[in-house]
Every structure is written in C-alpha cells, then in structure tokens.
Amino acid sequence: MWKGEGVFGPWDQDFIHHLHCIPPMNSKKNAVNWFELAVTDFDRAKHFYETILGTALTEVPVQGCRMAMFPFDMANGIGGSITLMAEMKPGPGGTLIYLNVEGELDVVISRVAAAGGAVERPRFAIGEHGFIAIIRDTEGNVVGLHSMT
Numbered sequence: 001m002w003k004g005e006g007v008f009g010p011w012d013q014d015f016i017h018h019l020h021c022i023p024p025m026n027s028k029k030n031a032v033n034w035f036e037l038a039v040t041d042f043d044r045a046k047h048f049y050e051t052i053l054g055t056a057l058t059e060v061p062v063q064g065c066r067m068a069m070f071p072f073d074m075a076n077g078i079g080g081s082i083t084l085m086a087e088m089k090p091g092p093g094g095t096l097i098y099l100n101v102e103g104e105l106d107v108v109i110s111r112v113a114a115a116g117g118a119v120e121r122p123r124f125a126i127g128e129h130g131f132i133a134i135i136r137d138t139e140g141n142v143v144g145l146h147s148m149t
Contacts, residue, residue, distance in 0.1 A: 033100040033146055035080035038088035042066045045082045057082065098132060098144035105147035109133050 039045035046057050046068050057068035065085035072079040088096070101108045105123055112119050112135050120142060121134035130148035137143055 030078055030100055032078055032097050034078070034098045034144075036067075036083045036088070036096050037080070038090040038095060039082045039084050040090055042068075042082070042084040045084075049082060096142060096144055098146040100147075101145045102147050103149050105131055105133060105145055105149070108145055109135070 037045075046059075049070070050057055053070070055071055057070055059066070059068045060081075065083055065088075067081045067083045069079060069081045109119055109123060116138040118136045119133065120136050123131050123133045125131055130146060132147075133145045135143050135145060
C-alpha cells in the first residue's frame with residue numbers, strides 16, 4: 001500500500017526528509033513521542049492552534065511540506081506539529097502518531113499481523129532520528145512506530 005497508493009499516497013523522499021526536523025528521542029519513558037496533525041489550510045490552522053493555546057507555533061523549513069511545531073521540551077517532552085503535505089489529509093486517517101517502541105521495533109513489527117493488523121511500511125531509516133515503521137491497526141488506523149535503534 002505504501003508503494004504509491006493508500007492513505008497518504010506515495011511514500012517518498014520529501015516525506016522522509018521532513019522527519020529530519022524531529023528532535024532525537026532516545027528513551028522509552030513515553031508511549032507517544034511525536035504527532036502530526038494534517039491540515040489543508042496551513043495559515044488558518046496555525047492561527048487556530050496559536051489562538052486556542054495562547055502560544056506561538058514555530059515554523060520549520062521542510063522540503064515537500066509546511067510544518068509548524070507546537071512548543072515542547074525537546075529533552076523530556078512529546079513533540080508534534082501541524083503539517084500541510086499532499087500525502088496527508090485531515091480527518092479520518094489524517095493524524096499520524098508515532099508510538100515509542102525504543103529497542104523493540106523489529107519485535108513489535110513481528111507481532112502486528114498475528115494481532116490482526118498489517119505492516120504498511122516495514123522498518124526504514126530516517127537518518128539521525130533512528131528508524132520507523134508504519135502499521136495499520138485492527139480498526140483501520142495508521143500508526144507509526146519509532147525507535148532510535
């Protein structure tokens with residue numbers, strides 16, 4: 001499915017490149033370590049979140065998409081962003097969270113099919129930020145898995 005069709009369309013180098021703005025996450029103390037909220041009108045969405053949260057989102061230069069990060073403690077917090085990218089759509093299937101499976105990515109991937117899910121995109125490197133895989137759960141949700149190793 002991740003070979004040119006599906007929930008987000010093609011999985012290409014532009015999308016992988018945008019992950020390079022994500023700070024290092026190297027402990028397993030949090031279940032979630034990054035999230036992205038898909039948007040169709042970047043400026044409207046940025047204004048909305050800045051207004052309701054009473055804080056500024058930081059735009060980061062990313063090839064192939066527009067991204068603004070919510071404030072967070074890079075050393076200890078869980079980060080996330082709003083993201084405008086052709087392959088991501090808001091609504092059902094539009095939010096992608098990455099579960100922290102530090103040191104166990106391959107083990108977790110090996111359990112997915114037996115538990116009733118599907119591996120949409122097997123383990124792949126995202127540069128200095130480690131490795132991710134994309135799965136589909138039993139309810140049809142697409143979820144990312146992340147590990148530094």
